[in-house]
Amino acid sequence: MNPHLCRVALRPRGPLEVFDLSLRLIHAHAGRFLRLGLLFVLPWALLGGAAVALSELDVLVLVLLPLIFFPLQAPATLLGGRLLFADTVSIRSVVYELTSMLRPLALAWAWQAGTLSLGVGCGLVPLVIVLPVTAYITETSLLERVGAARSFRRSARLAGSNPGIALAASAGWVALTMWGALVAESGGQALIGFVLQLGQPFGALSTGQITPYMIFGILAVQPIYAIYRLLLYVDVRTRVEGWDLQVGLRAAGLEER
Amino acid sequence: MELLDTTATIETPERVSFRYRLAGPGQRSVAWIIDLAFQILVIALVVVLLLPLGLAAGLEGVGAGLQYLAMFVVQWFYGVVFETLLAGRTPGKLLLDLRVVRVDGSPGRFPDYLLRNLMRFADFLPVAFGIGVLTMAMDPRLRRLGDLVAGTVVVAEDKANMLGDVVLEPPVSEAERRALPPRIELSHDDLQVIEAFLRRRPKLSDDRAEELARLLGPALSERTGVEAPSWERVLTLAWARATGRDRPVEAPAPPPAPAEPAPPESRS
Numbered sequence: 001m002n003p004h005l006c007r008v009a010l011r012p013r014g015p016l017e018v019f020d021l022s023l024r025l026i027h028a029h030a031g032r033f034l035r036l037g038l039l040f041v042l043p044w045a046l047l048g049g050a051a052v053a054l055s056e057l058d059v060l061v062l063v064l065l066p067l068i069f070f071p072l073q074a075p076a077t078l079l080g081g082r083l084l085f086a087d088t089v090s091i092r093s094v095v096y097e098l099t100s101m102l103r104p105l106a107l108a109w110a111w112q113a114g115t116l117s118l119g120v121g122c123g124l125v126p127l128v129i130v131l132p133v134t135a136y137i138t139e140t141s142l143l144e145r146v147g148a149a150r151s152f153r154r155s156a157r158l159a160g161s162n163p164g165i166a167l168a169a170s171a172g173w174v175a176l177t178m179w180g181a182l183v184a185e186s187g188g189q190a191l192i193g194f195v196l197q198l199g200q201p202f203g204a205l206s207t208g209q210i211t212p213y214m215i216f217g218i219l220a221v222q223p224i225y226a227i228y229r230l231l232l233y234v235d236v237r238t239r240v241e242g243w244d245l246q247v248g249l250r251a252a253g254l255e256e257r
Numbered sequence: 258m259e260l261l262d263t264t265a266t267i268e269t270p271e272r273v274s275f276r277y278r279l280a281g282p283g284q285r286s287v288a289w290i291i292d293l294a295f296q297i298l299v300i301a302l303v304v305v306l307l308l309p310l311g312l313a314a315g316l317e318g319v320g321a322g323l324q325y326l327a328m329f330v331v332q333w334f335y336g337v338v339f340e341t342l343l344a345g346r347t348p349g350k351l352l353l354d355l356r357v358v359r360v361d362g363s364p365g366r367f368p369d370y371l372l373r374n375l376m377r378f379a380d381f382l383p384v385a386f387g388i389g390v391l392t393m394a395m396d397p398r399l400r401r402l403g404d405l406v407a408g409t410v411v412v413a414e415d416k417a418n419m420l421g422d423v424v425l426e427p428p429v430s431e432a433e434r435r436a437l438p439p440r441i442e443l444s445h446d447d448l449q450v451i452e453a454f455l456r457r458r459p460k461l462s463d464d465r466a467e468e469l470a471r472l473l474g475p476a477l478s479e480r481t482g483v484e485a486p487s488w489e490r491v492l493t494l495a496w497a498r499a500t501g502r503d504r505p506v507e508a509p510a511p512p513p514a515p516a517e518p519a520p521p522e523s524r525s
Contacts, residue, residue: 009262017413019283020263023394028261030395179385186383242461242469248450249472255446256476 005251006084010234010244015168018235022228029083033076035091037223040075044068045219049212053202058210065215069222070109074098074138076223080230081143101141107148108141115152132159132166138226139233158233161240169232176221176228181205184217265398265410267362277362278413280355281399282390285411289386291349296331303327336374341367354414360398369407376403423455425493429503433485433494441481443499447473451496458489 013021026033048065052058078098082089098105112134119130133156140151140158159166185205192198203209237243263281268274307323339347345357345365357365357373380389380401389401398410443451451473458466466489474488477495485491497503 007261009260009264013263014284016283016287017263017278020279020281020399021261023281023399024261024263024397027394027397179390182385183383183387183390186385187387190383239460241465242454242457245450245454245457245469246472248446249454249469252444252447252450253473253476255444256473256480 006244006247007087008084008231008234010238010247012239013235015165015172015232015235018231019172019228022224022231025080025083025231026224026227029079032079032083032089032091033223033227036075036079036094037220039091039095040072041219041223044072045216048215048219052210052215053212061215062210065218068219070112070138072219072222073226073229074105074142076226077138077230078142080227081139084234101145104145104147104151105138105141108137108151111148111152112137128167128170131170132163135159135166135169135229136233136236139230143233158236158240162236165232165236165239169229172228172232173225176225177218180217180221181214182217184213184220185211188213188216263399263413267360269362275362277358278415279399280353280411280413282386282393284353284355284413286386288347288349288353288355291352292335292347295348296335299331299335300324300328303331333374336377337367337370340365340370340374345370350411354416355411356414357404357409357411360408360410365407365409369409372407373403373409376401376406379403420456423452423502425455425497425502426458429494429497434503436484437494437498437503438482441483441495441498443495447477448496448499451492454492455496 008021008025048061051061075094075098079089079091079094082094115134116127116130120127134152136155136158137151140146140154141148144151144154146154188202188211189200189204192202193200202211202213205211205214234243263279264276265279266274266276304324304327307320307327310320336347340357343351346355350356357370359365359369377389380386380392380403382388386401389403392401392405393399396405398404400410404410454466454469461469467487470488470492474491478484478488478491481495483491483495483498485494494503
């Protein structure tokens, strides 16, 4: 890993272009992200899908689902963050690094969940304000390696310096999650109902039921969203703190020496 | 090493390379939503116009048939018509500065627009451009199925922004100029990164600017012998001397005084 040479062209971009860039990053390391998805997303998707299909707990599953978004996004954030400065990163090293940072990360998430619950639950602050403030907490915890309180402050500061991008991060999560649910639901119904002619063994979203396809779709897009948010974090640091300049000047400084 | 970016490079037969910015699902989805709103508006307008017409003529069936025909025409040919008329742009793309071009960078033609728009319905499957987005994610040029079939690509047009001169604040003083070494050589990369730093300087806080300048300043000062009260100033002075920007800016010459009319020649 060379921390002085970023593999992504750093320049201020719009949130929509950042999403396109996140797809390029995933495409460039498709094998790694696929392995990571098989390791982290598939077990949860199977578990959630089975819970919905085999029990009457579908509403409970849907309520509890957001709790596993954080652990699904974190490995992708870490892998993406390492791939910004390295051509090859092993999944094993990502898992090892993640487990070594689990405690501060869990504290940061607890802080985030607490803020969201307090702000929205008490009716003090609307979700549209609270959500962007805590948007970058996973990035600040994992990539800047700071404690929970400091990562929360950093996230709030970055979000406050460019609220539009932080809002885009939250809106992106809503849009991508809905898109994942819809596409997986339609795809699943088409495959099982039309191609295999098995009807609707798990019900259908159109009849108000929560299906395993939908659960799979919601979970499958979380790592993609994590990469999008990571690159938004990079973008906001580039705009506000001149992160691209930092990388360039440090590389030039080392060259001079 | 090629950096990961949302751009693609094209080499012309004359071996001239140029770069263009690609538009993927992020930018195109917003353009599509605008186009969808526009299509709904057009269809609603047609319904409002045709329904009373059919009722007045006592031909409800004809009115409804014309409405369905209008919906079909708008849905299938909206993209083709606008992209042909507006040189690769629909109203949505126009608002987002996107344009459809051929993969070699040349302007698209009617058959290209027709083909890519006919394939739109395959891209839309199973819903919400599921196949289209997956195809774009797997293509290095962010193309959906329709683009792959038609040999087109959607690009984001950069606004033609000419970079102005770098403003040195404060300008290099006479005393600083005299203290500078007569000649400073900086590498192309150094020049570029310092220029980027100077251009973005107004947007950075003083502390952050000094923190950034410290990454290169000490090594640069040691090599070139440039000394200044802050690292930021070291970078500024070294760049100014290396690029010849340390010379005093010449005041613009005053406009020439209007020529006095020549005295009439006296003829004797």
